[in-house]
Amino acid sequence: MNIFEHDEGVLGKVEYAHLKRTKEEFFKTAHSIRQQLGQQAYLLDKYLFDLLNAINEALEQDASPEGYGREITLEGLCHEVMERNGKHRSHPLYSVIEKFIDGHPLSFREEPTSICFYTAHLYDDFLEYAAPLFFGRCKLRVRDQMDLVYSRELYRQISVVIGGEEQMEKLNMLIRQGFILTTAMIAFAQGVANSMLYALTYRDVETNKPILQLILEGMDE
Numbered sequence: 288m289n290i291f292e293h294d295e296g297v298l299g300k301v302e303y304a305h306l307k308r309t310k311e312e313f314f315k316t317a318h319s320i321r322q323q324l325g326q327q328a329y330l331l332d333k334y335l336f337d338l339l340n341a342i343n344e345a346l347e348q349d350a351s352p353e354g355y356g357r358e359i360t361l362e363g364l365c366h367e368v369m370e371r372n373g374k375h376r377s378h379p380l381y382s383v384i385e386k387f388i389d390g391h392p393l394s395f396r397e398e399p400t401s402i403c404f405y406t407a408h409l410y411d412d413f414l415e416y417a418a419p420l421f422f423g424r425c426k427l428r429v430r431d432q433m434d435l436v437y438s439r440e441l442y443r444q445i446s447v448v449i450g451g452e453e454q455m456e457k458l459n460m461l462i463r464q465g466f467i468l469t470t471a472m473i474a475f476a477q478g479v480a481n482s483m484l485y486a487l488t489y490r491d492v493e494t495n496k497p498i499l500q501l502i503l504e505g506m507d508e
Contacts, residue, residue, distance in 0.1 A: 309465040316458050323449045330448075334441040338462065341433035345425050345471040361413045361482075365405045369398070383412050400491040403498045407486040414479050421475045 290296050317335065321328040361384075367374055368385045375381055387409060393401045446452045469477075487499040494501070 306465060309461055313458070313461040313465050316454065316461060320445065320449060320454055320458065323454075324445065327444075327448055330441055330445050334438060334445065337433040337438060339466070341429045342462070342466055344428050344432045346467075346469075346474070348421070348425055348428070348471050348474075361406050361409060362402055365402050365409070366398075369401065369405075380409075380412060380416050384409060387412075395491060396493050397491055399489065400493070400498070400501075403486040403489040404501065407483055407498055407502065410479055410483045410486075414476065417479070418472065418475060422472060425471050 317331065321331050324331055361380070364375060364378060364380055364384050365388070368381065368388050384405070388405060391405075391408075393404060395401050395404070442452075442455055446455050449455075487502075488497050490497050491501065496504075
């Protein structure tokens with residue numbers, strides 16, 4: 288079966304009806320919990336306000352591989368290693384890139400072709416290095432919006448008043464289904480994948496072949 292036979296295979300499909308039902312169920316459940324809390328309804332108000340702000344803050348992060356205030360991109364590091372200028376030799380990825388480039392000498396006349404070739408091979412290493420940094424940055428911004436310890440205590444207090452966790456568990460699941468359609472970490476990984484796609488589809492001027500084809504042809508040797 289060809290999963291890319293139709294546009295939805297690339298674009299995806301948003302289930303609008305499901306999202307509408309989820310939103311309606313979210314408000315219904317939250318309203319029911321507030322009524323049960325009575326004069327302590329402010330506990331749920333605070334819980335939801337902090338949680339939704341934290342979700343929004345996380346999802347607003349720049350998920351492109353160049354978006355984290357890093358001093359240099361993967362492409363830039365590859366260029367530096369190729370030029371042997373060593374400006375960012377202290378970078379954690381420098382030695383990894385240098386080892387790979389030294390072990391895979393290329394004969395392309397066009398430098399951008401070599402850079403794209405190397406970056407296409409090294410994005411796994413970049414992801415392993417950069418993902419924890421991005422997670423840490425997201426966590427700090429989320430913690431600015433939500434005190435996790437306090438949020439847990441609010442959850443506990445609300446659950447005690449309404450007689451158990453079942454309704455709060457349902458509310459949390461509705462929030463995930465209705466508002467977190469993609470996570471910050473998935474968006475980050477997609478940003479890395481997009482950069483790799485650019486490298487793979489870059490066309491070498493000399494041979495008029497995309498990097499993907501050059502890589503595949505090299506595997507025949």
